[in-house]
Structures are given as C-alpha cells and as structure tokens.
Amino acid sequence: MSDALARTPREAGFAMPGEFERHAGTWMLWPERSDTWRDGAKPAQRSFARVAAAIAECEPVTMGVSRAQFRHARASLPDSVRVVEMSADDAWMRDCGPTFVRDDRGRVRGVDWQFNAWGGLQCGAYFPWDQDELVARKVLEIERLPRYEAPLILEGGSIHSDGQGTLLTTESCLLHPSRNPSLNRSQIETQLRDFTGAERVVWLPAGIDADETQGHVDNLACFLAPGVVALAWEEDEEDANGAITRAAAEALSRERDARGRPFTVHKILLPPPQFRTEQEALGLDRVQRALPRPAGLRLAASYINFYFANDACIVPTFDVAQDTTVLAQLADLCRGRRIVAIPSREILLGGGNIHCITQQQPLASPSP
Numbered sequence: 001m002s003d004a005l006a007r008t009p010r011e012a013g014f015a016m017p018g019e020f021e022r023h024a025g026t027w028m029l030w031p032e033r034s035d036t037w038r039d040g041a042k043p044a045q046r047s048f049a050r051v052a053a054a055i056a057e058c059e060p061v062t063m064g065v066s067r068a069q070f071r072h073a074r075a076s077l078p079d080s081v082r083v084v085e086m087s088a089d090d091a092w093m094r095d096c097g098p099t100f101v102r103d104d105r106g107r108v109r110g111v112d113w114q115f116n117a118w119g120g121l122q123c124g125a126y127f128p129w130d131q132d133e134l135v136a137r138k139v140l141e142i143e144r145l146p147r148y149e150a151p152l153i154l155e156g157g158s159i160h161s162d163g164q165g166t167l168l169t170t171e172s173c174l175l176h177p178s179r180n181p182s183l184n185r186s187q188i189e190t191q192l193r194d195f196t197g198a199e200r201v202v203w204l205p206a207g208i209d210a211d212e213t214q215g216h217v218d219n220l221a222c223f224l225a226p227g228v229v230a231l232a233w234e235e236d237e238e239d240a241n242g243a244i245t246r247a248a249a250e251a252l253s254r255e256r257d258a259r260g261r262p263f264t265v266h267k268i269l270l271p272p273p274q275f276r277t278e279q280e281a282l283g284l285d286r287v288q289r290a291l292p293r294p295a296g297l298r299l300a301a302s303y304i305n306f307y308f309a310n311d312a313c314i315v316p317t318f319d320v321a322q323d324t325t326v327l328a329q330l331a332d333l334c335r336g337r338r339i340v341a342i343p344s345r346e347i348l349l350g351g352g353n354i355h356c357i358t359q360q361q362p363l364a365s366p367s368p
Contacts, residue, residue, distance in 0.1 A: 004112070004149035008194040014101040014109055015197025018163030018223055019308045022363040024108070025060035026309065027139055028052055029357070030073045031091035032066060035126070035290035036350045038283030047346040048091070049076045051307075051314060051354055054340045056080045058309040062142075064088060064135070084142060089117070089132040090125075092352060094218070095155035097359040098136035098147070101197060106365035109146045111195050112136040113154040118213045119178035125212060125351065127289040143361070152191045153179045157216035157356055159192070162223040165199035165258030167192060172206035172215035199258040204248045208232055208270070209240035210298040212291060212351040219302045219353070220248060224266070224333055227257055232304045233267035241270055266333055268326060271318045274299040280349055291351075305353035306330070308360070313337045316344035316353045 009015065030048065031037045037044040052061050056078055064086030065073040074083045088096065095118070098110035115133050117124035140147045160168040173179070174188055183191070189201045207215020221231045231248060234241035245267075252263045281295040303326045306315040313334045317323040323341065331339045347353050 003147060005109070005146055009101045009109065009111065009148055010194045010197050013103045014107075015103075015165070016099060016101050016159075016161040016163070016167075017362045018161055018226070019360055020223065020225060021163055023059050023310055023360045024363045025062060025361050026055050026307075027093050027097055027359045027361060028061065028063050029086070029088050029091040029093045029135070030063055030065040030069055031350065032069050033090050033126070034285040035287040036090055036284075037346075038280055038349060043346040044091075044350060045073075045076060047342070047344060048357060051342055051347075051357065052081050053078050054312070054314050054342060055307070055309045055358070058312045064093070064138070086135065086138055087131045088135050089129050091350070092132075092155075092356055093135070093359045094157045094352075094356045095213075096132040096135045097156060098139050099156050099159070099196065100360070100362050101148075102362050102364070108362060108364045109148060110136065110140040110143075111148045111150050112140070113150045113152060113156075113195075115155065116153050116178070118155065119176070122178040123214070124178070125291040126287075148195060150191065150195045152183075152188065152195070155213065155216065156359060157213060157218040157352070159196065160217055160222050161196060161198065162226045162257060164226045165197070166223075166226070167196055167198040167201045168204065168217050168221055168223070168229070169201060170204045170207045170215045170217045170220065173213060173217070176214045178214070200256075202252070202255045202257070204251050206244050206247065208244055208300055208302055211300040216356075218355045219300055219305050220245075221252075222304055222355075226259075227261040228264045228266070230266050230268050230304055230333065232270050232302050234270050239273070245270075266329075268303050268329065269322060271301045271303065271320050271322055274301040274318060274345075274348065276349065293349075299348050300351075301348055302353070303330070305355040307354045307358045308337070311337055312340050314340050314342060314354055316347070317341045318345065318348075319343060
C-alpha cells in the first residue's frame with residue numbers, strides 16, 4: 001500500500017522490544033464468530049472481558065469491536081478499557097495485529113505482516129480473512145504510527161523477541177508450505193532480521209502437539225528476560241509433547257543469543273492433556289469454510305501462553321491441580337510482577353490462549 005515506509009525497520013534502526021519491557025498499552029479484539037466460539041461466543045466474551053480487565057489494572061487496553069457488538073462489548077468491559085469500532089474476521093490480535101518496533105530514540109512504528117488465517121486455503125482456520133488483513137493497518141492509523149509492510153506471511157504468535165537482538169521461532173510453523181512456499185529457511189530468516197531488527201534467529205524444531213497454527217512458539221517457549229527462556233515441558237515421554245519439548249530443550253542447549261550468551265532455561269510443565277467435550281463441540285456453528293473442531297479433539301493447552309502486562313503476568317489456568325504449582329513457579333521467576341490467574345478454557349477452545357488474544361504496544365522510550 002502506498003502509505004507504507006520504503007525502508008525496512010532494520011535499515012532505519014528499529015527493532016522489536018521484549019514483551020517484558022514497559023508497554024504503552026495492549027490491543028485486543030472482541031470474539032463473536034460462532035464457528036470458533038461456542039454458544040454464540042458468550043462464554044468467550046466473558047473470558048476476554050476478564051483478561052482485558054486484569055490488564056487494564058496495569059496499563060491502557062483498547063478493544064476492537066464490530067459494529068454489531070459495540071454496545072454489548074462496551075457494557076461488558078470496564079470503563080477504563082477503550083472500545084473502538086474495528087471490523088475483523090476473528091479475535092486473534094496477536095496474529096493479525098501489528099508487531100511494534102522501536103529505535104534508540106524511543107520512536108515507535110509498526111510492522112504489518114501478511115496474514116492467511118494460519119494456512120490459507122490449504123489448512124487455514126477460516127475463509128475469508130480479508131478483514132483480519134486490515135487490522136494491523138487500522139491499529140497503526142488509530143495510533144498515528146508509521147507502518148512497514150512486510151512481504152512475508154507471518155503471525156505475531158510465531159515469534160518472540162528478547163529485546164536485545166535475539167528472536168525465537170519454530171520450523172514447523174514458519175517453514176510450513178502453507179506460509180511462504182517460495183522462500184527457503186535462509187530467505188525467511190533474512191526477512192525476519194529485516195523486519196524485526198533481530199541479529200540472531202533461534203529455530204526450535206516444532207510447536208506443541210495439536211496446535212492449529214502449525215506450532216506457534218508462543219505456546220512452547222518465551223523470553224522471561226534476555227538470555228532467560230521459559231520452556232513448556234512434558235514429563236511423559238510417551239506423550240507427543242515429550243519428544244517435542246525435549247527437542248526444543250536440546251536446540252536451546254546448543255544455541256547462543258545475539259550477544260553470545262547461553263540460554264538459561266526454566267521448564268514449565270504442561271497441564272494434563274485437555275480434550276474438547278461433546279457439549280463444547282455441539283455449541284459451535286458448522287460452517288463449510290471453518291476448521292472442524294469435533295468432540296475428542298486434543299487442545300493445545302500450555303501455561304507458556306501467558307502475557308506480560310506492566311507490573312503483572314496474566315496466566316492461563318486449566319482447573320487442574322498443577323495450576324497452583326505453575327503459578328508459584330512463575331511468581332518466583334517473574335519477581336516484581338503480580339501473578340494473575342485467569343481460567344482460560346473458553347479461549348483455549350477457540351484455538352489459542354491469553355497471549356494469542358493480546359498484542360503489546362511498547363512504551364515510546366527504552367526501558368532499563
């Protein structure tokens with residue numbers, strides 16, 4: 001589009017901060033698709049509202065809402081949450097929204113990636129996705145921030161930055177033929193460097209089992225700080241995630257970050273396997289162009305899909321005994337932040353979790 005900047009972020013001295021750095025605010029989208037969210041999306045809307053309210057205690061939150069849902073969303077959300085009319089095909093702001101970048105002078109801009117609903121007509125979650133493709137531009141228009149247009153199909157959940165030049169991603173997602181089949185790994189890595197400002201890209205083999213995104217990294221591993229990674233872990237070697245998480249740990253043990261440091265890895269146990277119930281499956285509308293979600297289907301449940309808000313860590317829980325152990329572990333690892341537990345099954349049923357429905361806008365100045 002003609003309003004996009006000509007140079008890449010890297011050429012202009014911009015790079016993606018770490019999520020754990022200070023935010024100017026958080027962006028979200030209101031759920032309403034009845035083929036993604038059961039029972040007319042009402043249970044999911046209550047969960048989204050709870051997440052937005054928790055984040056709004058720490059930083060400004062903006063919720064994009066369709067014309068049809070505006071009054072209902074406004075009444076369902078705290079007054080502190082800004083509600084703006086914004087068309088979208090679904091509610092995954094992490095993946096269709098902009099990736100924000102910042103330079104040493106504290107200026108903030110946004111990267112507008114191409115989006116094809118996690119696989120296009122080959123294996124995508126729904127069709128069409130043309131309104132999702134406009135979300136990043138709309139956010140940047142509202143904030144009056146310059147926009148980079150990246151020639152790469154990519155979702156925000158497929159990358160994590162340490163804010164110091166290192167990027168985490170997975171081969172199973174970014175090298176999947178449904179994304180950028182004309183590009184090889186080296187070419188994709190070049191695009192990642194150009195549009196996130198990363199100096200080093202660390203590739204993990206695969207995301208966790210049953211992830212509808214072909215394995216986003218934000219369900220597997222994330223940076224707690226530069227050089228420090230939280231990694232999903234499955235103790236049961238017979239479980240599909242046993243091999244996946246061990247392969248990720250092995251890859252991290254061999255790698256170094258952009259500053260030459262080895263990674264300190266903290267293993268966060270995955271919850272016991274979760275499956276869609278018959279009642280949950282019956283609550284979905286059946287649409288030809290939507291991904292089937294039958295009863296018995298495994299859900300990609302992971303505590304790693306938490307969100308750093310200013311002064312807090314918003315963590316998904318699954319109503320299992322392990323919730324308490326993991327919350328205590330994260331409280332120890334994320335000292336200085338409140339740990340806010342959000343029961344998240346309704347979000348999980350849609351295919352993601354708390355990190356997937358949020359997108360941070362960094363503060364317009366570097367933080368310590």
